[in-house]
Amino acid sequence: MLSVFDQGPPAPCPTPFNMAGYVLGAAGATPEKLALAVVGATGAERWTYAALEAAVRGTATGLLQAGLRPGDRVLMRLGNRVEFPIAYLAAITAGLVPVPSSAALTAREVANMLPELAPSVILHAPDVACPETDLPVIGADALAAMRALPPAGYDMGDPNRPAYIVYTSGTSGKPRGVVHAHRAIWARRMMHDGWYGIGPEDRLLHAGAFNWTYTLGTGLMDPWSVGATALIPAEGTDLAALPGLMEAHGATIFAAAPGVYRKILNAGAARAIPSLRHGLSAGEKLPASIEDNWQNATGTPIYEAYGMSECSTFISGAPRRPATRGTLGRPQPGRRIAILGTDGPVPLGTEGTIAVHRRDPGLMLGYLGAEDETRDRMRGDWFLTGDQGVMDNSSSITYLARKDDMMNAGGYRVSPLEVEQALSDIPGITQIAVTDIAVRSDARLIMAFYTGPAPLSEAELARLASERLAGYKTPRGFFHVDALPQNPNGKLQRRALAQIYEALHDPS
Incomplete structure (x- = not known):
């Protein structure tokens, strides 16, 4: 039998449709x-569904009154607040296309996004990095004032039209805008039983910041879609305090x-x-060690x-169908997932590339x-x-490995090429290569290896990197080497960098 999961498609998304x-x-x-x-620690800021909808629809009115029109792109440079x-x-x-972006991005990184993104406006909080630009800017105070405006109607339309754009690190080294349709939220219904086990009476506490896409989806949009309550830690909350907050606020699910x-x-x-x-x-x-210790x-x-x-x-364990030990779980009902070789789906038990069918409404x-x-990306x-x-x-x-050199930094996919390009012109560096290294059985960190006439100050390298890259993309260590590993054709052998790291940390 072939490595294909298909138990039939999900219910089609209604039309007309508006994600919000x-x-x-x-x-x-x-x-x-x-x-x-x-x-x-000092209490909670509470929003009922009525208050939340009024604030959303009032703000929509304000954005339209500012001259924006359906289809316009809106870059969000806002902090970790409601x-x-x-x-x-x-x-x-309002039918606009928001582009949520991490507050960790530097002004330089945001500036590099602007020519391709061509936003019509930037929503900007003063404590979030943003480049100087001639684009219209709406500040946080102006946004807050819009909440009291009369409610805008929902812009209804084709569920396949663009709804929002998120940025991910591209394999070419250039961050890519991923354009999602309104139907993407409807597709997430497959996650409600296929992963969350969530219902209207649940109270889901998500540990991430408001402006992280994981929080936006799992922590907010999905609980609200089923009429549940979302709990988000206040900015600056110590992670060690989260269990106490879960207990105090009756959290039933933690993400x-x-x-x-x-x-x-x-x-x-x-x-x-x-x-x-x-x-x-x-x-x-x-x-597995974290899973076992938490249990x-x-x-x-x-x-x-x-x-x-x-x-x-789209692949997960769930309360109704826990994952087999050592596996990612199973595809969620409604998905069509395969393991592909060069000629299509491979036989069961055979390694290949995890693939999603083009009909998936969440794609x-x-x-x-x-x-x-x-x-x-299509085959x-x-x-x-x-x-x-x-x-x-x-x-x-069962997950095996990346087929390419993409790194994972705290849940963010990061291209090594993007990091290398940002650091390659630092004086004293002739060549640089980065990869993520397993520093413990349960943790991987981005490390940089460079050649040059002499070792450079690690503190100065870290400072320069922090000016050019978001914190989660910044290497946690810089190592001067005589040469970077290359094959006979002169191509960088990135995976050999781990061996260099191990040799440098060998106590013998």
């Missing part, structure tokens, strides 16, 4: 129910990247929480999901301004993830 209208549907049925609580999801949903309500679970465990803060049923993990591979400390399992910016998550519309790269009817895996006869998929 779907997400905030509970405002009509349960207007006074708690939609969001921003929780911290203004972020309000502005995001407001733009979608985080593996690194957050590790930090809570290392702080000795993990404990049994009466309300908590399970945890969720995504962004990078969950080490032992809290008595609750963690369900892992695999996905990417181009298609969210991106394409990369912004990069039609060739979009085509290159016939299949979108190639670039990850290698094996499917067994229960449809469980």
